[in-house]
Every structure is written in structure tokens, then in C-alpha cells.
Amino acid sequence: MFVEDIKNDFYNVLLGNRVLLIVHYDVDAVCACKILQDLFKCDNISYTLVPVGGISELKTAYEENNEEIKYVVLVNCGGTIDLVDILQPEEDVVFFVLDSHKPTDICNVYSDGQVRLVYKDDEENIPNFDDIFRDDDEEEEENDDELQGADRLEAVVERRRARKAWEERRHTLMFNYTQFSYYGKPSACVALELAVRVSRCSAAVLWCGAVGCTAHAALYLRPPARCLLDAEPLQRCLAHSTSAHVVVAKDAWLPLYRWWSVEGALRHAAGLAPRLRLHNSSGATRLRQLLADMGFPLQQARQSYRSMDVELRRGLLGALEAAAPKHKLSAPTRPAFLLQRPHAHPLAALDTVYACMALIEHDTIPRAEGFQRALAALEVCGENEALKLGVTSARRSLEAVARLAQGVLSSRGLLLAGPFNYFIVQEGTTESTSVRGPLWLGEAARWVASATGGSRPLLASSPLANGQCLLLGVPPRYDQEPRNLFGAAFEQAAQKSGASVILDYVDTSVIVLPTSQRTQFLDALTALLA
Incomplete structure (x- = not known):
């Protein structure tokens, strides 16, 4: 069943109770988890946090932590499977599911209250209950007892014909409903709406919502138009202040360019570099030509962005937009979320997405520890060592992705x-x-x-x-x-x-x-x- 009132039917139910919080290993889930943690801390809601990577880990997490737990909150996991069937919970246990993975399992949709879905996405074309579930055998058998001979046989045949037609229609409906997997609204945006409803919409909460929303856009989990609609409620909540705050501004859609060089960011931008065909022998020439068309000397483009000439930094966006059509680069700039902090460089939500990805899938740090560091990377105040580690790791991962992709393309792989x-x-x-x-x-x-x-x-x-x-x-x-x-x-x-x-x-x-x-x-x- 779907929750009608996210504040009264979800959050207020948790007040005064211990909660089991099960969260998937992805950037949007980390952001939503961070928002829920801040809300739980404000209202003294005790909770146990367990990150999971799949259905088997979800089952293990529940079995190991369900003692004296009546409320379970699942973030970006659990929505696409029959929770009651897989977890076999006690009847008084309630699952609140906040999952952007779609389609939602039909048994969760029509649960009698044990499974409660926190958000209903407009895109979900959920079949009607009567088209999916049917329980009329006993009643029909009683009606058959009143008939005799040929009438009874005809009734049985008609019932079987109707049953077969219903099953065929059900199969078609379920096939159409489940044939594609896709993503709904980011869970971090839903968690942000909850924070607004309970009047706890801080800069930290807004930043988590911005990063979660950007993750869906950067990883192409949602169509571009849907990403714009997802971001619109978030933009209404933004407010400027002298302390840390989130703003929307036009920015280059380049990964980590403020932490890298302009050439390095262009070379490893998955949205732009493939169009330059860097895997070809002439790819380096095309990249140098792009920089020349932008008016960026090679020496400037190769040094750290923060060490570049101030005028070049100020003109980066305009230069990119002017040179992009010639090289058939689509949308090199777009409106983006930035974190403005006193006495610090702006932080792009896009960069934080890649940093969190690198921490979650770090090559030496265990996943559970990487998950905790990704949570720490979302902090908005003070020196953020977790973010710095994530950025360093993200650069290595982006370099590996570029080498791999170019190797596959150049070697006929x-x-x-x-x-x-x-x-x-x-x-x-x-x-x-x-x-x-x-x-x-x-x-x-x-x-x-x-x-x-x-x-x-x-x-x-x-x-x-x-x-x-x-x-x-x-x-x-x-x-x-x-x-x-x-x-x-x-x-x-x-x-x-x-x-x-x-x-x-x-x-x-x-x-x-x-x-x-x-x-x-x-x-x-x-x-x-x-």
C-alpha cells in the first residue's frame, strides 16, 4: 500500500520506536540515508543502519537485526521484490519502502499494511487489483451445487473458459508492467520533501537532495526532462545565507574539473570525451583543437584548474559553449547545484557524486567502510577528508574507465x-x-x-x-x-x-x-x- 501522508503516516509512526534502516549501496541511497539520519538525530529516534548490496544481503541484514524491531525502513532496496514472501516477518512488523527502482512488486503495492510504500511515482502504470488477484473458486463451486446435469457441466466449462481468459489477460498485464526496469524519482528528493514537511530543511539536507538528484542525471538513470522535474521542488527550497548554502548556477558538465585540470576533465568526461573519439590516433589532435578553439593555451589547460589564469577560469563556460557546436559536443554546460561555503571554493554536486561512487566501490576499502565514508563526504562544514579521499579515488577510477573504453574501441574489443x-x-x-x-x-x-x-x-x-x-x-x-x-x-x-x-x-x-x-x-x- 502507498503512504498518503509522508509526515503522519510514515515519519510520525517512527517516533519513539527503534528502527532498522537498511540502505542500498548507491549514491542516491547514501544521500537519502544521510537526510533520514539527520531527522532521526533531531527527534532522538534510535536506529540500526545496515548497508546492503543485494537481495541476499537484505535477507541476512533483516534476520540478524530484527530482534525487538517493529519498524524497518528500506532505502533503494526491497521495492521490486515480494518482501513478506522473502523475509517471512512477524505479522506486527511494518516495512516502509523508499525505493527508486521500478517497477514496484505488485504484492507490495496491494499489501494490507505490512508493506507501506513511501512514494508513488506518476510513471508507474500499476494494474488494477481485480485484474491481478482473483479468489472466486469457492463461491463458484457453491453456485454449481445448485445446478443439475447439463446445466452444471456447462457452468463448469464456462467458468474454466472465463478463468483462462482472465489468466491470459493477467499474463499480458504483468508482462507489460514488468518487462522494463527503470528508475523513479530519486529517494533523496523524497526524503527532502519529508524534511520540508517536518520543518527541518537545513543546508545539509538540501545538499544531500542536490547530490542525489544530480546522481540520477549524471548516471543517466532518468530521462533529461524527468531530471529537470525532479530538481524543480529542490530549487524552490534554496535560500542564500552567509554560511554554507546551496545554489543553482550554470556550470561545466565536466567531472572534477575544479580538482583537476581542464584538459584532464575533458579527457575523462564520459559525456563529452567519446564525441571527441579520443580512442582514434587523431583523438589527441581533436582535443588540442578544441582547447585552441576555446582560447586555452595547452600549458594553462594542463595545469591545476585553481592555478590557471583568473581570466581563463572566468571565461571557461562561455568558451566551452562557443566551441562545442564545431566539435559536435552536446550540452557542455547546464544548470547545476553548487555548495557555497565561506572561505572555500564552490563544491559541485556532480563532483560529490563521483566521489561517493569511488568510496562505495573503492578498490581497497571494504564496501561497508566505503559506505560510511561516502556518508561523511556529504558533510557541508569543516575540512572533509572523506570527500578528498573520494575525489582522489574518483580521478583514478575515471582514468581507468577512460583507458578501458579507449582500449576496447581501439583494439576491436x-x-x-x-x-x-x-x-x-x-x-x-x-x-x-x-x-x-x-x-x-x-x-x-x-x-x-x-x-x-x-x-x-x-x-x-x-x-x-x-x-x-x-x-x-x-x-x-x-x-x-x-x-x-x-x-x-x-x-x-x-x-x-x-x-x-x-x-x-x-x-x-x-x-x-x-x-x-x-x-x-x-x-x-x-x-x-x-
């Missing part, structure tokens, strides 16, 4: 399999440790897809431990319509191929399978989608 393209990250390469998780592997996949025109779906695979590999799918034209068909296709291909596929990720377009069975699985997927 992009393979054609009928209805889709795919590439495989080889085990033992320097890039394999940086892109072993879905966040950075997805970034590399989108880079390759963009460089090849983006009109075909694409699969990317990276090695994991114990002879397994990660496989994820990117839909065609992901930058305009990111609805993903691969989730349903993976499930059907797993059944047809007989491969030992692990369908554990919250995002169904990401799976794990034995490396030895990858070819077998891809053959089945090719036959299915052909």
Missing part, C-alpha cells in the same frame, strides 16, 4: 552478437580492479555505447572473485530513454541456457554468473533477443 554489442574486461588488467562493481562498469559501458552512436544495446562484463563475473546491460539511446529490457531478458536467458546465474542485484539489469558459463549464457541471450 567491442564484439557483435546479433541484437547487441558487448565487451569483456580481461582478468588481471590494471582496469579490472577499478571497474569490478556495477557503478564504474556502467560508466565504462555508457562511454563505449556513446562512442559507437548509442543506437544498439550493449553488455559489459568484468571479472569477480571465485571464477565469477559481473554482467550488466545498457539500453539503446540510454541518454534519452533509460528504460532497460535486459532485466527480464536475463531472467529468461538464465532459464533457457541452464547457466548458474545469480539474480541477486536490486537493479535487475546486473547479474553474476560463472565465467566458464558466460559464452553459453550470451548465446542463449542472443537467440532470445534475435
Whole structure:
């Protein structure tokens, strides 16, 4: 069931109770978690926080922490699975689900109150209850007892015909409802709305909402028009002050350029660099020509942004916009969220997104610790060592993504399999440790897809431990319509191929399978989608 009043039917219910807070490993979930933590702290709500990476971890987290817990809040996990069936909770346990992954499981939608969905997205075309659930066998059998002979036989035949027609209609409705996986409104934006309702909308809360909203735009989880609509309520809450505050301003859509050089940011921007075809032998020449058209001397463009000539820094946005059409670069600047702090450089929400990604999927820090550091990176006051670590790690990860994508494109590592393209990250390469998780592997996949025109779906695979590999799918034209068909296709291909596929990720377009069975699985997927 859906919560009608986010304040009274969700937050006020938690007051005075201990809460189990289960949060997924992604940037939007980290931001929403940070907002909820601030609210819980203000109202002395005690809670246990457990980050999870998939359905099995979700089940383990609940089983290990459910003693004396009556209220469970799930952020970006749990919405797409039948929670009651999988977790088998006591009848008095209530689950509040704040999940941007769609479509929502139909059993959660029509739960009698044990599962309560905090937000209903306008995009969800949820089938009607009577079209999905039916319980009329006993009543029909009683009616049959009143009939005799041929009339009774005719009634039975008619009932079976109606039942079959209903089942076929139900199958069609459920197929249409579940065939695509996609993302709804960022959970951080919903958590921000809650903070506004309870009158606790601080700069820290606004910043978390801004980063969560930017994450969906930067990772192409929502169509561009939807991203603008998601950001609009957030912009209404912004207010200037002498202390830390969030503003909306036109900014270059380049990753970490304030922490890097202009050339370095252009070279590693997944949204712009593929258009420059840096994987070709003439790619470096095109990049130098772009900088020349911008009026940026190579010596200036290669040094730290903060050490550049002041006039060049001030003219960066105008120079980018003027040079972009000649090089067919789309939207090099756009309205963006910035954190303004006294006596400090502006901090871009886009940079914080990449920093959090790098901390969550750090190559040496355990995920649980990386999650805590990502929470710390969202702090708005004081020296933020976690953010600095995240930025340093993000630069290394972006460099690895660029090397991987350019290597795939230049060495003919992009393979054609009928209805889709795919590439495989080889085990033992320097890039394999940086892109072993879905966040950075997805970034590399989108880079390759963009460089090849983006009109075909694409699969990317990276090695994991114990002879397994990660496989994820990117839909065609992901930058305009990111609805993903691969989730349903993976499930059907797993059944047809007989491969030992692990369908554990919250995002169904990401799976794990034995490396030895990858070819077998891809053959089945090719036959299915052909």
C-alpha cells in the first residue's frame, strides 16, 4: 500500500520506536540515508543502519537485526521484490519502502499494511487489483451445487473458459508492467520533501537532495526532462545565507574539473570525451583543437584548474559553449547545484557524486567502510577528508574507465552478437580492479555505447572473485530513454541456457554468473533477443 501522508503516516509512526534502516549501496541511497539520519538525530529516534548490496544481503541484514524491531525502513532496496514472501516477518512488523527502482512488486503495492510504500511515482502504470488477484473458486463451486446435469457441466466449462481468459489477460498485464526496469524519482528528493514537511530543511539536507538528484542525471538513470522535474521542488527550497548554502548556477558538465585540470576533465568526461573519439590516433589532435578553439593555451589547460589564469577560469563556460557546436559536443554546460561555503571554493554536486561512487566501490576499502565514508563526504562544514579521499579515488577510477573504453574501441574489443554489442574486461588488467562493481562498469559501458552512436544495446562484463563475473546491460539511446529490457531478458536467458546465474542485484539489469558459463549464457541471450 502507498503512504498518503509522508509526515503522519510514515515519519510520525517512527517516533519513539527503534528502527532498522537498511540502505542500498548507491549514491542516491547514501544521500537519502544521510537526510533520514539527520531527522532521526533531531527527534532522538534510535536506529540500526545496515548497508546492503543485494537481495541476499537484505535477507541476512533483516534476520540478524530484527530482534525487538517493529519498524524497518528500506532505502533503494526491497521495492521490486515480494518482501513478506522473502523475509517471512512477524505479522506486527511494518516495512516502509523508499525505493527508486521500478517497477514496484505488485504484492507490495496491494499489501494490507505490512508493506507501506513511501512514494508513488506518476510513471508507474500499476494494474488494477481485480485484474491481478482473483479468489472466486469457492463461491463458484457453491453456485454449481445448485445446478443439475447439463446445466452444471456447462457452468463448469464456462467458468474454466472465463478463468483462462482472465489468466491470459493477467499474463499480458504483468508482462507489460514488468518487462522494463527503470528508475523513479530519486529517494533523496523524497526524503527532502519529508524534511520540508517536518520543518527541518537545513543546508545539509538540501545538499544531500542536490547530490542525489544530480546522481540520477549524471548516471543517466532518468530521462533529461524527468531530471529537470525532479530538481524543480529542490530549487524552490534554496535560500542564500552567509554560511554554507546551496545554489543553482550554470556550470561545466565536466567531472572534477575544479580538482583537476581542464584538459584532464575533458579527457575523462564520459559525456563529452567519446564525441571527441579520443580512442582514434587523431583523438589527441581533436582535443588540442578544441582547447585552441576555446582560447586555452595547452600549458594553462594542463595545469591545476585553481592555478590557471583568473581570466581563463572566468571565461571557461562561455568558451566551452562557443566551441562545442564545431566539435559536435552536446550540452557542455547546464544548470547545476553548487555548495557555497565561506572561505572555500564552490563544491559541485556532480563532483560529490563521483566521489561517493569511488568510496562505495573503492578498490581497497571494504564496501561497508566505503559506505560510511561516502556518508561523511556529504558533510557541508569543516575540512572533509572523506570527500578528498573520494575525489582522489574518483580521478583514478575515471582514468581507468577512460583507458578501458579507449582500449576496447581501439583494439576491436567491442564484439557483435546479433541484437547487441558487448565487451569483456580481461582478468588481471590494471582496469579490472577499478571497474569490478556495477557503478564504474556502467560508466565504462555508457562511454563505449556513446562512442559507437548509442543506437544498439550493449553488455559489459568484468571479472569477480571465485571464477565469477559481473554482467550488466545498457539500453539503446540510454541518454534519452533509460528504460532497460535486459532485466527480464536475463531472467529468461538464465532459464533457457541452464547457466548458474545469480539474480541477486536490486537493479535487475546486473547479474553474476560463472565465467566458464558466460559464452553459453550470451548465446542463449542472443537467440532470445534475435
